[in-house]
Amino acid sequence: MSTLLSIAKRNAVLSRMATLLEEERANLKAINKQDLDNYSGADLAMKKRLLVDDAKIDGMILSMQQLASQDDPIGVERFHFVHEKGMKITNKTAAFGTVMIIYESRPDVTVEAGGIAFKSGNKILLKGGKESLLSNLKIVALWHQALKENEVSENWVEYLNYNRTETQAFLEKPTQRVDLIVPRGGEQLIAFVKQHATCPVIVSGRGNNFVYVNQGADLQKATDIIINGKTSNISVCNALDKVLIDTNLNNWKSFTKQLIEDLQQHKVAVLGDQKVAAATGIPSIESDLIWYEEFLDYKIVIGTVDSDQEAIDKINHYCGGHSASIITENEAIAQKFMDNVDSAAVYHNASTRFTDGGQFGLGGELAISTDKLHQRGPIGLQHLVTNKWYIYGDGQIR
Known part of the structure; x- marks a missing residue:
C-alpha cells in the first residue's frame, strides 16, 4: 500500500477484530464444521490443524488483543550518527510493503499471521488451502468488516482463492507488488514456493526435533520431556521426532525399555537403531534416511550415541534446524551442547514444544523460520521489518 497506516488505525482494526471474533464465535465454529465434514483425507495432523474450536478462537482473540497493545515496530531508531559535515544520519525500522502468506489447513493463521503482518504496516495477501476455504473466507470477511468500520480500505487484507496452477502463475509473474512471501506448511509447499517465487521467501514450518539424554540426566525429567514433546500435539512443527540416548548412562538399557513402554501407552509407534532394537526388541529402522524425516504422527525413533560430540554431530547432520534439547544436570555439558547445535532454538531440560512466538513472549508469530536470514526461529512483530536510512x-x- 502506498501510505503507512497510523498506529492508532492499525490498533483500532486489531481491537475490533478481537471483538468480532467473539461475536461471531458460534458462526465461525459452524462454518468450520462444514470444512471438517468436507475433508475426506486421512491425515490426522491436517485434521487437527483444520479444526476451529473454542480454544482456538480464544487464542485468536488473545493474539489480536496482545498485538493491539504492543508498541509500533515501525520507525524504531536502530542507529544514529552525526557526519563530520553536520548531516544527521539515522537508521529506522520500516515496513516491507506487501507480505504474502501461503499456508495449509490452519484458519488461525488467517488471524494471527495476518495480524502480525498488518500491525507491522504491511498489506496482506492470504493464500490458504482448499480444505479450510469456508473458514478462511469467513475470517477474511471479519477482517474486511473491521477495516471498513475504521474507514480503512479493505485492500489491506486480500484473500487469493487460487488453485495450484493459478498460484504458480502468480508467484512467477505477480499481478501486484509482493515484497516477501512466507510459506507455512509441509516440505512440498515450501519447495513449490521457493521454486517459483520471484521475491524473498522466509522458510517456515519444518521440524524434525531431537532430544539428547546425556549420562548426567535426571531420568524422570527426561521421560516427562520426551512424552510431552511427542504426544501433547503431533500436528505441530515443534513436536519431537527423535531421541538420542548416551550409552554412558548407567543402566541405559533399562531406562530405554521403560521409556518405550511409556511411549507405547500413549499409542506411539517406536522404532530403534540397531543397538536399541537389540536391547529392547522393538523394530529396527530400515534406513538411516529416517533420521531426516519429520513424522507429524504418533511415531518416534530412538537411537544411541557414545559421546556428547557424537550427539551434537548427529543432530547437526539430520535435524531440520528447528529445535533440540539436552537433558542433563551438568550445566557445562548443557552449555557446550547449546552452543554447538545448529538449531534456531536450543533447550536445556525443557520440552521442544515451547518453540512458539506466544511462548517466547513475542505475542504470537508470523512463522518459525529455519533460515538464518533475516531472522531465525519464531518471527514476531518486532522481526517482521526491514530498515531504511534517513539523512538530514x-x-x-x-
Missing part, C-alpha cells in the same frame, strides 16, 4: 542535511555535497 543542509546543502552538503561530497
